[in-house]
Amino acid sequence: MTEQHDADEAAVRDRLAGIIEALRAKDLAALRAIYAEDVVSFDVEPPLQHVGVDAKLQNWERVFAVFAEIDYELRDVRVAVDGTVAFGYGFGRLSGTLRNGATAPGMWVRATFCLRRTGGSWLIVHDQVSVPFDIPTGMGVTDLRP
Numbered sequence: 001m002t003e004q005h006d007a008d009e010a011a012v013r014d015r016l017a018g019i020i021e022a023l024r025a026k027d028l029a030a031l032r033a034i035y036a037e038d039v040v041s042f043d044v045e046p047p048l049q050h051v052g053v054d055a056k057l058q059n060w061e062r063v064f065a066v067f068a069e070i071d072y073e074l075r076d077v078r079v080a081v082d083g084t085v086a087f088g089y090g091f092g093r094l095s096g097t098l099r100n101g102a103t104a105p106g107m108w109v110r111a112t113f114c115l116r117r118t119g120g121s122w123l124i125v126h127d128q129v130s131v132p133f134d135i136p137t138g139m140g141v142t143d144l145r146p
Contacts, residue, residue, distance in 0.1 A: 008081040008122075012115055015122045016074060016088055023072040023094070026064045028057055035124045036116065042128040044109060063094065067104070070096040074111065075146050084117040091146040092129065107131065107142040 015034060022030035032053055041050040043059055050056055063070065077090035095106030114126040131140040 005081060008086065008117075009079050012079050012081060012086045012088060012122050013077070015115065015124070016077060016079075016113060020072050020074065023060070023063075023070050026070060028060060028064075031057060031060055036118065039124055040126050042126075042130070044129050044131060066098060067096045068099045068101075070094065071106075075108075086115045086117075086122060088113045088115070108145055 018030065018034050021027075022034065035053045035056055037053050038051075039053055039056050041056045041059070042048065043050060045059065050059060072092065072094050075091045075093075077088055079088040080086060089110070089112040091108050092111040093106045093108050095104055098104050109129045109131055112126075112128045113124050115122045116125045117123075131142055132144065133140050
């Protein structure tokens with residue numbers, strides 16, 4: 001690996017860590033700086049896709065409205081970088097305290113992030129969050145742990 005490759009991988013990991021910091025702080029401006037304007041997000045809630053940074057941030061606004069305190073963690077993250085594109089994948093969990101005081105332990109989801117170097121910065125151009133499902137019932141399986 002080259003020094004540039006190592007620096008790029010570290011920058012991508014820092015970008016992903018920025019998601020955690022911004023969510024814990026409920027900082028929409030910091031989140032906006034992480035995503036490309038034309039980001040396409042396949043999130044766990046409808047619709048099938050959210051197109052554009054404003055649509056992505058509306059998802060986070062809904063989360064912020066429900067949670068008094070938020071925790072987010074990424075685990076077992078792997079990153080691959082090649083020139084101006086990169087991707088990372090691992091497991092994520094959103095948890096915290098709801099506005100009504102109840103604790104929400106969250107569920108582990110599969111998370112994938114695709115990034116593009118734009119103007120010297122790595123921005124997320126696509127993300128996908130999913131849960132496995134039980135084929136016979138068609139129901140999501142939300143109690144799995146990495």
